[in-house]
Amino acid sequence: MSMPATEDETLPREAPTGEDYGLHHEDVARCVDALDAGDTAAVQAVAESLHAADAADLIEALNPDQRVQLVRELGSAFEPETLSYLQAPVREEVLDHIGPRGLASALAALESDDAVEIFEDLDPSFQQRILTQLPEGYRLILEEAIAFPEDSAGRLMQREVAVIPVGWTVGETIDFMRSAVHLPADFYDLYVVDPKHKPQGKVPLSRVLRTKRATPITEIMEGDLNTVPYTMDQEEVAYLFRQYGLVSAPVLDDAERVIGMITVDDIVHVIDEEAEDDLMKLGGVGESDLYGRLIETTRSRASWLVVNLGTAVLASLVIGLFEATLQQVVALAVLMPIVASMGGNAGTQTLTVAVRALAMKDLTPANTVRFIGKELTVGFLNGVVCAVPTGIVAWLWFGRLDIGVIITLAMIVNLIVAGLFGTLVPITLEKLRIDPAVASTVFLTTITDVVGFFAFLGMAALFLL
Numbered sequence: 001m002s003m004p005a006t007e008d009e010t011l012p013r014e015a016p017t018g019e020d021y022g023l024h025h026e027d028v029a030r031c032v033d034a035l036d037a038g039d040t041a042a043v044q045a046v047a048e049s050l051h052a053a054d055a056a057d058l059i060e061a062l063n064p065d066q067r068v069q070l071v072r073e074l075g076s077a078f079e080p081e082t083l084s085y086l087q088a089p090v091r092e093e094v095l096d097h098i099g100p101r102g103l104a105s106a107l108a109a110l111e112s113d114d115a116v117e118i119f120e121d122l123d124p125s126f127q128q129r130i131l132t133q134l135p136e137g138y139r140l141i142l143e144e145a146i147a148f149p150e151d152s153a154g155r156l157m158q159r160e161v162a163v164i165p166v167g168w169t170v171g172e173t174i175d176f177m178r179s180a181v182h183l184p185a186d187f188y189d190l191y192v193v194d195p196k197h198k199p200q201g202k203v204p205l206s207r208v209l210r211t212k213r214a215t216p217i218t219e220i221m222e223g224d225l226n227t228v229p230y231t232m233d234q235e236e237v238a239y240l241f242r243q244y245g246l247v248s249a250p251v252l253d254d255a256e257r258v259i260g261m262i263t264v265d266d267i268v269h270v271i272d273e274e275a276e277d278d279l280m281k282l283g284g285v286g287e288s289d290l291y292g293r294l295i296e297t298t299r300s301r302a303s304w305l306v307v308n309l310g311t312a313v314l315a316s317l318v319i320g321l322f323e324a325t326l327q328q329v330v331a332l333a334v335l336m337p338i339v340a341s342m343g344g345n346a347g348t349q350t351l352t353v354a355v356r357a358l359a360m361k362d363l364t365p366a367n368t369v370r371f372i373g374k375e376l377t378v379g380f381l382n383g384v385v386c387a388v389p390t391g392i393v394a395w396l397w398f399g400r401l402d403i404g405v406i407i408t409l410a411m412i413v414n415l416i417v418a419g420l421f422g423t424l425v426p427i428t429l430e431k432l433r434i435d436p437a438v439a440s441t442v443f444l445t446t447i448t449d450v451v452g453f454f455a456f457l458g459m460a461a462l463f464l465l
Helices: 025-037 040-048 052-061 064-077 080-085 088-109 112-119 124-131 136-147 170-179 205-209 234-244 264-282 294-320 323-328 331-359 368-398 401-431 436-464
Strands: 163-165 189-193 199-204 248-252 258-263
Touching: 025 040, 025 052, 025 064, 040 052, 040 064, 052 064, 052 080, 052 088, 064 088, 080 088, 080 112, 088 112, 088 124, 088 136, 112 136, 124 136, 163 170, 170 205, 189 205, 189 258, 199 205, 199 248, 234 248, 234 264, 258 264, 264 331, 294 323, 294 436, 323 331, 323 436, 331 368, 331 401, 331 436, 368 401, 401 436
Parallel strands: 163 189
Antiparallel strands: 189 199, 248 258
């Protein structure tokens, strides 16, 4: 039976749009004005009207001095969950102001997985100061968590987990969920365990609520259970969730006992984090560059620029081998960058597809040869499509058919090489257990530059002089 509608509920409600979500410029402006005026009530009103994720965006939108002032004005009204959404450099600034006692209080208010995510990024000395401020039970959870391998399921998992004995009925299960104190705030599945706490299956909550109380839990549980060892890398966990459409999964210790669970909201964060990390590495930058300090950002980028400088010198040495050719046919110097640039861009396209395929486990020994063959063919066809018009333009520009033919052939060769090494480089690095996203670009750029210059200038030296 439906409840009678109130006067307000009878009015039509406008459906929310995309603009209703996220942090708005007006929110930032209101907060800045309130901070400038020293209006604590107004500052708190702005912060309390925002979701924790949007409040984190607000803090990141402010300058360092305003961030400190905002945290000070909020005081005890500061939402601990906001910390889990902050970028690491900004979070560090906020934590410096909150101090050990305030951070300990915030961590104790969070779910264990969010608390671990914040705690693991702290300096070891600061971690010890925090641990002394925490209750013993929570301190043990954090100490155990940081003992797990970095980026592993043990670090990612939530310690609060809903488990029930294999001999229970649906009614006993429902009564337990109503009375238990230490269940997770939100969960989707109940894990059925034997007396040794080893998983036997799972039961979705919806199935429990739709089944009569006297029914044994074993009659409605799913015995085919995807479990996660605590040592599994978080990328592997994300693959498991994506491959099998999981909402949650139990985490097991060395004795195969349930010690925690991972839920899909954590996996969404992992997928975003890994994708961002790979994207940043392909560009030779760090995820913290937007909020990082000037010197730290400069230092982190300089190392990659030095490597690129070395590869550029290598390409210049190849050009130097054909100095006499360039002096006699000046047109080659004008056209030479086109060959290398086209090869580099084509190689980057192939490289991007290959790195993603490796990360998603779509590129396997079974289809590697087919993938390489396809990229070689694509390189040849794109080489013909781009090189023939370029050759015609070069012929008309400089009035020499031989130059047009040479640049056409050189571009085709370089795009074929780009397709070949755009696949071979990341595959080889993966076999050597080197992150393809980190090192592939440098190797590929060097190969396409060297091959492009050598093919173009080499054919010019052979046929023009």
